[in-house]
Amino acid sequence: MSIHKFGTDIIALLYALVKAVQVYDLNNDVVQTAAKKIVYSLKTLLNIYSSVQLVRYMDYVFFNKQRLRFEIDGYASLQFIHDKLKTLGIKSLSFLPGIDKEEMIIFASIFKKKKEEFTNGYSSSGFKRILVEFSTEEDEVPDFLREGERIKRTYFKALKVTRNLMQNLWMNQPIDVKSSRRIIYNLIDSLTQDEFGLLTLTAIKNLDDYTYNHSLNVGILSLALGQRIGLSKKSLAKLGSAGILHDIGKVALPKELIYKSERLTNEEWELLKKHSDYGIKEIVKARGLDETGLISMTIAYQHHWNYNGSGYPIHNKNESPILFSRIVRICDSYDAMTTPRMYQVVPYLPHFALRVMWKLRNVWFDPLLTKVFIQLLGLYPIGSCLELNNGEIALVIRQNQGYSEQPIVKIILDKDEKKVDGKVIDLSMNSGIKVIKPIYAQKYGVNPATYFM
Template identity: 35%
Template sequence: MLKINTSILTPGMVLAKPIYDAQGKLLIDRNIKLKKLYIDKLIQYKIEAVYISWNKENLSDVSEMITEETKLQALKVIKETVNNINITKHIDLRELETAITDIIGELMSDKGILLNLTDIRTIDDYTFGHSVNVCVLSLIMGIALNYDKESLKVLGVGALLHDIGKVQISSDILNKPGILTDMEYEEIKKHSFFGYGMVKNIEGIKKEIAWIIRDHHERYDGNGYPNGLWGENIHVFSRIVAICDVYDALTSNRIYRSGIPPHQAIEYLIAMGNHQFDYNLVKIFLRHICIYPIGTVVKLQSGEQGVVVELDEYCPTRPIIDIVRDMNGRSLETKIRVDLRKNLKNGIVSILEAV
């Protein structure tokens, strides 16, 4: 399967994965041949990219480690939690833990496979989709660190709730399309402390969950907020969520800017290792998050264009590529397979929407 931008879909292409709207309602199921009417509907619902079937006999399948049903249930739970906490001052921990347990079960059943998160967000709503993404990313890291299931549940709940304090921030500021003023930015920064205040005294909330909510913007070098904690004075769960929060924020489309490609976000995390982030944790992240998912269309330093067909978790920046266009942009009758682990003079320079 191949992920392509909705704007370049053409009638006759076949969907490889189902498409859902913001409420989790199925719009178009997998294996449906697209008609112009369907394409127009996807554009109307602001679905930015979809997976289509493409040369199945020659291209490995993308591993779906988290099912759509599990993602949608986590989205439902975080929405209900945010909507209810201001009214009831209570959090249904059992419902949260059930959603987290389902995610953990699916992730652990495929342990060792690189996680493709370029399409995990099933709705355009940044806040809720972001919370689920950060939760899954954090749990991947927790599993890689061999945490037991109880620790994973605590980490997962904290990651899912990490931005809950934003309910007390004006929506005009949260959704502002332009650059924030200094005063508005200071207001945004209060969300971590607001969230901590909302949950710290709720019965059953572990202190580590409250710390994640309070400290996910603390930085390894002490230049974060709200308390300027540094190094291992920041609990490891908060350090994990900090990395996952920034990665997902960088790669997500926001009202005021488009997301950057995953490989650029990875480069940022590496550059900020032992400055903003614990570099030992960054290395764990790099080993388990897929920079170039199978099916990604790329351009190489040589000028050739190709599709990622195989990954190596120990060398995520140098996948195996099937070259489909030469350096002059001409289609090749026979694909040429290039293993970038062995061809160090070549490398990926950019991600393309299509070949």
């Protein structure tokens, strides 16, 4: 079993115990059995690790420094424990060797209570083998989360690899297949460690030429969505490669067309649409006919097929796009809508892009995947600028798992629209602060990228 699996098992067992003490008397068999199970698991783990620790930071829960991903399986238990830790103001929860059933049951019985009762109950019960560290106003980033630089390196390395790949295809130069294969695994590992680190970088936009930047962003968004729905690492590798390669057919089109700043004529538009067809042979050049190449070929061809059978290239309406193509379709549209381009100087705000996608679910987009995508990004994705009910302007810096309308924000402008290095507020914490509407940061001369890099 992986550490992640150990962690999700402990979360599930803790969830079961807390739920049991909410319903039954502490001496009831259901409670006793649930406690016995978690203690047995903890004891097994304590044979390997000196302690078993759950840490909450922002909307993450870590099990012995390994972040537990919110996946569609086990979502409810992780969400519950996360919310509990948050509302009780617990930063970390450590289980030490020697833990027994009785201590566990008493802990569960106070864990179910409200913050004040929990705090009092914890200090008066004298737990010896369950240690709680409470959050302070400004919790420091856990050391194992200080991966920001590494994630940035991975992102920019991936951008470089994507650029080289497309440029080499453009110029008929040899392709460095190994680098492009390797970078996908780096991206997967980075996403596993910190999903939102990479997603934040996809929100910055225009870090490079649109074609390269967009290709990489679609790859990352697809990986994040794929990871959220629980795809295996092997499938993620295929999906990520395919996401990056989805627009590769554009290298077969005249550069003037790709970089044209005015609106395209109908003829030019028809030519541009050919990139889905051309993608096939470019992928064969870039990847050969290995499993990833074959899947990527299909995705490049289908990434403009709509859920209802419409879209291009023209195809039999009964032929449905495969799951991976439907994922890339969503990520491609989202990134395209939210990125400024020559002929779209003002892009869609992420919130409105998601609203358009919500409206077009069942028509253009797979409805279930659209839901998961919105769960992943939240209704106000990272990088969104929000007007708050207290008159301040804030920037979304983190998602709040399970609270898609209440992200974690940083105040960037005060009530007088003056730039400030404001505090970080978790909008899900009943502070009375609410979102009025999303706005363009540019309106206030704010460059969100400066906050993330």
